[in-house]
Amino acid sequence: MIILKDITKDYTNKEQVTHALRGINVTIQDGEFVAIVGTSGSGKSTLLNIIGAMDYATSGKYMFHDREITACDLKELHEFRKENISFVFQNFALMDKYTVYENVEMPLIARHIKHRKSIVMDYLEKMGIADLKNKIPSHLSGGQQQRCAIARALAADTPVLLADEPTGALDQNTGNEIMKCFEEINKNGKTVILITHDINIANRCKRVIHIEDGKIID
Ligand SMILES: Nc1ncnc2c1ncn2[C@@H]1O[C@H](COP(=O)(O)OP(=O)(O)OP(=O)(O)O)[C@@H](O)[C@H]1O
Ligand SMILES: [Mg+2]
Secondary structure: OEEEEEEEEEEEEOOEEEEEEEEEEEEEOOOOEEEEEOOOOOOHHHHHHHHOOOOOOOEEEEEEOOEEHHHOOHHHHHHHHHHHEEEEOOOOOOOOOOOHHHHHHHHHHHOOOOOHHHHHHHHHHHOOOHHHOOOOHHHOOHHHHHHHHHHHHHHHOOOEEEEEOOOOOOOHHHHHHHHHHHHHHHHOOOEEEEEOOOHHHHHHOOEEEEEEOOEEEO
């Protein structure tokens, strides 16, 4: 279970302060399938980054089951992410030093999983990019990079999957296939939280959280 209590996030650059989140209160149960929607700049990515422990809140409390994430040090946060969170980033965040195959394999190595090849190939095939496995990410199209980022997140097999606009670079058919994958892993008990601008994608999620100007609105 994820509990956010009065979470705020301020970004301070030189003299300018941006209040990206202004008191977020939300509880997300294990196994939920949630869409976060809202206009550009409303705070969606900031919120997802905090849920994924990629960033610190400025104030408030974040509980994940019995653990207070807002009280963790960097080492504890790293462990927490490794065990619990997979992330599909808005900008994909693939590593160009490595091939497509190696990018997807990375979270499996981090978690000391053996017999990785069949797992990696399985997700590359699911995403329709198995034939691209030896390429480096920057030599792929935007949609192919997005599918690689999704394969990496799914292969990690963590209890929580967070995805920032996971279908933003994809045509409707491919986006549909990706949603089917997310629905399947959600059926298997995983919590899925995704950000989308696409009303059709949001409607397929079991719960929609609207965020406007750093606040959740009903
Ligand atoms: N690193 C940063 N430094 C300063 N301001 C930031 C930073 N990241 C985000 N912001 C600001 O915080 C606010 C929320 O940004 P955020 O990225 O969460 O929006 P978003 O809802 O994800 O938008 P989009 O739909 O365009 O991705 C925006 O006003 C943005 O300019
Ligand atoms: Mg964003």
